[in-house]
Amino acid sequence: MNVLDLIGSAVSNTFRSKTRTVLTVLAIFVGAFTLTLTNGLGTGINAYVDDTVTSIGASDVMTVTTASEDSDPMGGTDSEPTEYDPDTVASAVGGVPGQTVVALTPEDLGTLADVEGVLDVQATKPISPDYIQHGDGTQYVVGVGSLVTGQTIQLAAGSEPDDTSDELQLVLPVTYVEPLGFADDTAAVGETVSISITDAERTQHTIDAEIVGVAEEGLASPTGASIVPNEALTSELFSTQNIGVPTDEQERYAQASIWFSPDATDQDVTDLKAALADAGYTGTTVDDQLGAITTVIDAIVLVLNAFAVIALLAASFGIVNTLYMSVQERTREIGLMKAMGTGSGKVFGLFSLEAVFIGFLGSAIGAGLAMLVGTAISSNLSGALLSDLPGLTLIAFDPASIAVIVLIVMAIAFLAGTLPAARAARADPVTSLRYE
Amino acid sequence: MDTPIISARNVRKSYGRGPNRFDALKGVDFDIHEGESVAILGKSGSGKSTLMHVLALLDAPTSGSVELQGVDTHTLKGRRLNRTRNRTFGFVFQQFFLTANSSVLENVILPMKIAGVGRRERKRRGLAALEQLELADKARNKAVDLSGGQKQRSVIARALVNNPRIIFADEPTGNLDTTTGGVVEDILFGLNRENGITLIVVTHDEELAARCDRRIVIRDGMLVEDSKLVTA
Numbered sequence: 001m002n003v004l005d006l007i008g009s010a011v012s013n014t015f016r017s018k019t020r021t022v023l024t025v026l027a028i029f030v031g032a033f034t035l036t037l038t039n040g041l042g043t044g045i046n047a048y049v050d051d052t053v054t055s056i057g058a059s060d061v062m063t064v065t066t067a068s069e070d071s072d073p074m075g076g077t078d079s080e081p082t083e084y085d086p087d088t089v090a091s092a093v094g095g096v097p098g099q100t101v102v103a104l105t106p107e108d109l110g111t112l113a114d115v116e117g118v119l120d121v122q123a124t125k126p127i128s129p130d131y132i133q134h135g136d137g138t139q140y141v142v143g144v145g146s147l148v149t150g151q152t153i154q155l156a157a158g159s160e161p162d163d164t165s166d167e168l169q170l171v172l173p174v175t176y177v178e179p180l181g182f183a184d185d186t187a188a189v190g191e192t193v194s195i196s197i198t199d200a201e202r203t204q205h206t207i208d209a210e211i212v213g214v215a216e217e218g219l220a221s222p223t224g225a226s227i228v229p230n231e232a233l234t235s236e237l238f239s240t241q242n243i244g245v246p247t248d249e250q251e252r253y254a255q256a257s258i259w260f261s262p263d264a265t266d267q268d269v270t271d272l273k274a275a276l277a278d279a280g281y282t283g284t285t286v287d288d289q290l291g292a293i294t295t296v297i298d299a300i301v302l303v304l305n306a307f308a309v310i311a312l313l314a315a316s317f318g319i320v321n322t323l324y325m326s327v328q329e330r331t332r333e334i335g336l337m338k339a340m341g342t343g344s345g346k347v348f349g350l351f352s353l354e355a356v357f358i359g360f361l362g363s364a365i366g367a368g369l370a371m372l373v374g375t376a377i378s379s380n381l382s383g384a385l386l387s388d389l390p391g392l393t394l395i396a397f398d399p400a401s402i403a404v405i406v407l408i409v410m411a412i413a414f415l416a417g418t419l420p421a422a423r424a425a426r427a428d429p430v431t432s433l434r435y436e
Numbered sequence: 437m438d439t440p441i442i443s444a445r446n447v448r449k450s451y452g453r454g455p456n457r458f459d460a461l462k463g464v465d466f467d468i469h470e471g472e473s474v475a476i477l478g479k480s481g482s483g484k485s486t487l488m489h490v491l492a493l494l495d496a497p498t499s500g501s502v503e504l505q506g507v508d509t510h511t512l513k514g515r516r517l518n519r520t521r522n523r524t525f526g527f528v529f530q531q532f533f534l535t536a537n538s539s540v541l542e543n544v545i546l547p548m549k550i551a552g553v554g555r556r557e558r559k560r561r562g563l564a565a566l567e568q569l570e571l572a573d574k575a576r577n578k579a580v581d582l583s584g585g586q587k588q589r590s591v592i593a594r595a596l597v598n599n600p601r602i603i604f605a606d607e608p609t610g611n612l613d614t615t616t617g618g619v620v621e622d623i624l625f626g627l628n629r630e631n632g633i634t635l636i637v638v639t640h641d642e643e644l645a646a647r648c649d650r651r652i653v654i655r656d657g658m659l660v661e662d663s664k665l666v667t668a
Contacts, residue, residue, distance in 0.1 A: 001549055001550050001551075005549050012538075016537055332531075333533070333535055335533075336527075336533045336546075337546070339494055340527070340546065340550050341520075341521040341547075341550055342518065343514070430489050
């Protein structure tokens with residue numbers, strides 16, 4: 001009996017008892033369907049997180065802060081009182097309000113530039129404006145974010161701020177469009193807004209800048225509800241804010257960005273971090289920041305997958321049962337085939353192929369339907385419940401992982417089929433032919 | 437004289453062990469030559485079915501030997517044994533053993549499928565065998581829809597399809613009425629006469645046995661009568 005005939009016979013035997021096959025296939029279907037959906041959920045969310053990586057930070061950039069002796073990220077939970085350090089400034093970016101870091105001075109920036117593997121250093125200038133206003137409209141509190149090379153903003157309208165331009169430009173978050181009195185995103189582009197900022201002498205200054213773009217609010221937006229100024233506006237705001245600050249205290253930065261080679265391997269990055277630590281700094285890459293998000297998503301998906309696997313296990317007992325009944329029913333047929341010269345291996349193959357085929361049917365139908373349902377769900381949700389997260393496809397499917405699911409289910413089915421198949425293979429032709 | 441196609445030498449077969457030991461065959465000797473038609477006669481429990489299973493290599497004798505054209509079948513193992521069975525024997529059973537929901541043609545070509553004959557060749561030879569048994573018009577019907585006589589003719593077609601040297605028929609007319617039984621007998625003896633296929637019929641039916649060239653009577657696992665030895 002050649003392989004093709006064996007497969008053909010197994011497939012046609014599967015349909016001999018239709019009701020039984022359909023019920024078993026249904027059981028596997030449920031498992032495969034769930035597994036595909038949960039897997040799609042993981043793929044979708046992780047793909048979204050990956051897509052936003054470039055907007056959080058370029059992959060060849062590391063954020064550097066001075067390694068604080070009090071390295072507890074929550075700050076202040078230490079029972080010991082912390083000694084006052086005049087170089088301490090409140091961290092403007094990220095972290096818990098009130099968390100302090102030791103400021104970086106131009107000297108530090110020089111040291112950083114000398115660390116091996118560092119290509120460039122740029123200090124992050126903390127800017128805290130008072131409000132933003134369009135014409136004589138309402139004044140709104142606003143933050144200022146900054147972009148480093150390699151970062152991108154998800155734009156709803158307009159373009160990114162031009163760092164080479166001398167014009168004062170900014171990108172406005174989409175949530176500010178209506179409150180500031182613009183009709184829509186496109187109407188805001190090209191308009192001028194005023195930003196008010198207070199200097200060290202408590203004098204309020206107003207700076208006018210042009211809106212060149214409107215930014216979508218992403219899950220992991222680099223700036224959140226902040227305006228993104230271009231280089232010219234940043235410098236203007238920073239110098240205005242520092243009017244009256246003694247010159248030796250002006251250049252104090254909470255953090256800096258350093259660039260390393262885009263080809264750097266994980267090992268290179270680790271080495272660089274070690275070198276920074278030796279110099280007394282802490283380096284954090286985007287991957288480090290994203291790692292936590294991805295880990296949580298993976299853990300949730302793992303738990304969901306575990307449920308689907310339990311369903312599959314239950315279904316595999318269904319396969320065992322179905323095939324045992326099949327072997328029982330076909331005892332005489334097996335005896336006859338053996339009498340006519342079918343080897344035990346072929347009989348085993350026939351029944352285990354049948355199990356694999358049942359597994360294939362269940363998983364292919366399950367995965368196919370899950371893809372349809374998943375696509376429908378995610379397109380419905382992204383229009384309604386999740387419309388605040390543009391670009392998110394909640395359930396996405398990756399052909400490779402679908403193929404893996406189908407193969408895994410077929411493997412489980414094969415394992416389940418081995419017990420009945422072995423019984424069939426062991427059957428003695430004489431006994432089987434006597435069986436009534 | 438040429439080598440007998442089957443030769444049984446002091447064949448013993450027992451089941452179980454110790455006090456539960458049951459001797460189904462207690463030393464049987466005979467030769468069967470190519471082209472003979474032989475009836476193995478005996479009551480139920482006489483050991484005639486066991487003898488057939490041993491001769492058809494479905495079961496190995498506990499002691500003694502069965503030679504197939506001079507080859508000791510003890511030496512046949514695994515794949516070779518399966519191939520020998522597939523090529524040499526055809527089986528006709530009282531209970532037909534047709535796969536009910538498959539077509540008649542599917543049932544008939546099963547031995548060729550097992551032998552690994554190609555799809556087209558299978559179909560051609562299967563239809564030819566059905567033609568020979570006047571069942572060509574039933575080829576597409578399901579086996580379950582056939583009458584008893586048609587079923588047994590399908591079984592004979594299946595037994596024939598691989599051009600076997602020997603056909604084992606276990607109570608071939610047991611489930612048929614006299615008329616259809618007669619037809620089936622005519623077919624079997626026709627094959628024996630015209631195609632030279634050795635026919636070994638296991639039965640307890642004296643009339644059927646009477647149509648064979650030779651009768652071997654088994655009682656309590658012993659050969660009690662062999663018509664060939666009497667005439668010789």
